[in-house]
Amino acid sequence: MDYLCFRALCCKGPPPPRPEYDVVCIGLTGAGKTSLLSRLCSEGSDGIVPTTGFSIKAVPFPNAILNVKELGGADNIKKYWSRYYQGSQGVVFVLDSASSDEELEAARNELHSALQHPQLCTLPFLILANHQDKPAARTTNQVKKYFELEPLARGKRWVLEGSSTDNLEAVKESFGQFISLLEDKDTEPARI
Structure with missing residues (x-):
């Protein structure tokens, strides 16, 4: 009997590997892409500076690993975003929900461009309205209406959620919904 107990406890073998997905993370400078990804990777938030080119992080979740290619959002970098789209299986778009009307309009234009880009238009999108902790x-709902997501993203798989580095659990839940969209490649388009 002891042998069976020992075997059950010690000889299970390694757990099955989690699926990995390659995703691209875009948004304007200051939207909070780097801060959110650093927090999800349990890295310190001291000394975070905007990404000036691109960075790649493996972000672990219980049911998947996201290999996130974060692209800097400065004007001189945005024109090169499309060079990094190839091979992506999903898109994370981060916007500053507390930004000025002018910056929100710029973010809207970038999201519209991404949703219509030939290499991204069929991929699932996670749209994070970041900085929800700011007054x-x-x-x-205001973001959805202003960005005209209902007509523009009709027929696509997307999730729009509020986010803040102060509420990491909600951010993880948003990514959980996104991972579900990545897993369900053959399902009907949906929106949340």
Whole structure:
């Protein structure tokens, strides 16, 4: 009997590997891409500076690993975003929901461009309305209406959620929904 107990406890073998997905993370400078990804990777938030080119992080979740290629959002970098789209299986778009009207319009234009880009238009999108902890933050419904997501993203698989580095559990839940979209490649398009 002891042998069976020992075998059950010690000889299970390694756990099955988690699926990995390659995703691209885009958004304007200051939207909070680097901060969110650093927090998800349990890295310190001291000394975070905007990404000036691109960075790659393996972000672990219980049911998957996301290999996130974060692209800097400065004007001189945005024009090269499309060079990094190839091979992506999903898109994370981060916007500053508390930004000025001018910056929100620029973010809207970039999201519209990404949703229509030939290499991205069939991929699932996670749209994070970041900085929800700021007083001037727009709600997700305000963002959805302003960005015209209903008509523009019709027929696509997408999730729009509010986010903040102060509420990491909610961010993880948003990524969980996104991972579900990545897993369900053959399902009907949906929106949340």
